[in-house]
Amino acid sequence: MSCCHQEKKGGLFKNLLRRNRGDSEASEKQVSKKKMVLVGTPNVGKSVIFNRLTGVYATVSNYPGTTVEVFRGTCRIGEEVFEVVDTPGMYSFMTITEEERVTRRLLFSEKPDIILHVVDAKNLERMLPMTLQLIEAGLPVMLVVNMMDEAQQIGREIDIAKLEQLLGIPVVGTAAAINKGMDLLKKRVVQYVKKRAA
């Protein structure tokens, strides 16, 4: 795709947020890295999942729209090494803001091995349209239904297995803020990329 992908503007946060990029790249050159991209609307815990996967700190925010940069980190699960990309919030493929355009360009140009679409379990009906669009696009998407704990607190149960069956893509339920479901997520991610490579 010819769109220039502009993953970094500004640059002031560079030192801070890319601090462990260099060393991880040096030590893991021999393994071919898989690319994992996180997408989702603001305020669904995307940055927390990014943080849990990579250990890199991205500014986690409870305010829509504070993640203005594309963050990258590295994550090792078993013998697989992933380059993890956290994108600015995106509501739909029909982009409105510059952040959404940056995300879309990235999705359309970077050929990820797996896309984790992170959604808020409390607001599934509002988030699934984006999942459908990712599926429509033929992208390798896995759905992460996050904040399962908060959904439960408001009396909401979600049949993950049924959702997986209806969507035809892998679905994992998590509560990343309290570190629940992260192991299962990692396991499913590795299974997914292995199957896809085969």
Place this chain on the structure above:
Amino acid sequence: MDGERNLAELKVGDEAVIGRINTTDDKILKKLMALGVLPGMKLVLLQKFPSYVIKVGNTRIAADDSIARSIVVVKK
């Protein structure tokens, strides 16, 4: 259509079903759709001042007057 009115005409606490989005402004329409404000969804008006706050599904959305007037609802 009978019972059709915009959000600004509802009272705090009223429940209604979103009928359509009445705006010539493309951007407002897209923004509302992105937030899940779509025809057929149920909403509750939580407050009107200083900003409108509505609840659609489990999402609360704050909006200003111009947006509130563009949301046409059918009161239950």
Place this chain on the structure above:
Amino acid sequence: MLKSERLEYGAFKYDDRIEKAIKEIESNLKSSYNVSKRTIALLLLQEDSEIQEMVRMRESSFSQISEIVKKTKMLFTEPLYYVITVQRQKKVDEIVSKVVYTRRDSKNRLSNWLDKITVQPLTGIPILLLVLYFGLYKFVGQFGAGTLVDFIEGNIFDTYVNPWVDRMVTTYISSEPIQELLAKEYGIITLGLRYALAIILPIVGTFFLMFSIIEDSGYLPRLALLIDRVFKAIGLNGRAVIPMVLGFGCDTMATLVSRTLETRRERILATLLLSLAIPCSAQLGVVLAMLSGNTAALLIWALCVLLVFLLVGFLAARLLPGERPVFYMEVPPLRLPRLGNIIEKTLSRMQWYFLEIVPIFIIASVLIWIGRMTGIFDAIIRLAEPLMVALGLPPETAEAFLFGFFRRDYGAAGLYDMKGSLTWTQLTVASVTLTLFLPCIAQVSVMLKERGLMTTAAILAFIFPFAFLVGYVLNLILNVTGVVW
């Protein structure tokens, strides 16, 4: 079956008219794309300008495609993106109805109640004032800028570090200019580092801690919806509270974050107001400390700055063409912030601050040293002295203003050192002028990068004379009305 094709091109279909158009467009797409042609076709139907541009470059049959889109549009009364979104949502609702079960609404009463009282004006505004009073004034102003600064500066630097550095430097370095570069009154260590560690660290640290707590609790969107109407009057919308509040911590960081505002007009207005009327925490800390002995002086200062903020915002919004901002925002539930997140976030912001801002302190120290050595400073100070006199200030304050050019808080701190010899009127006028006066070097560099040369130059050309005009008028008013201490 991990990679099932169940939904992909299969199960989920739009209505026949849309599907027909998709098929027709797909058959006209000859080059290869990283995403499905179905997606490209759908985006073309929804007239996405970026995708249109891309396809125009790649497909010879672009005009046929446009024709298909035009034909399909005629079939519907609503815009196609609306039609497509509504149809997609129908499918989603169907899926959700099969997988989501809702038990009785067992929502937490306390959080419901808190959610409510923070967004209603009658309770929300007092709560906002409490947050400001305890968060900003008590914690950042008094604890950070007062107690902590006194301890680190008074007990550590003044007692141990500075005398030791001065002694070492005078013992081991014979060249007097080099001595002055490193130590003495304006040295890199004794001034640059002392300001960084003794004044900035505690103030910025306490501010960022407070900001992280407020941010993680989900309070900021509530603030945004409370203040939207006021911000509309100055050409912004409620969404701008984040850069504005962040500006009280560091205007440089806030200018960077103002990028999230949707229109260029809003970004310019926010940049102007940040550089003019939002004092950063370092400056705020010093001003609060300087005026804290006198409530009237503090009130006059706060009122003046607030008035300038609203007035300039109001006028600039009228002068600057562009569409009116609309406000909409998701209001997340209030959450108890998690300690780990808060600490990490505060530390990462402070780390950014120290990597990006503190080097400028050091550079500023060097520039001041060069300025003093070459006599340029004395010349500028002499030139600026009549300006000071016009504001009713003693000529010596020119030095503080000159340093304020390098960093706003440098200036305020310089003034703070002269506190004993100034009257309250002079302190108030000087504080107001310095607050409005030029942004620091770091902020100017971000302004240049984010807003461009022309905008930055225009903003600075306005601020410089305007700050002095306000100071002049304020001095006049204080004298004429007889409110002189």
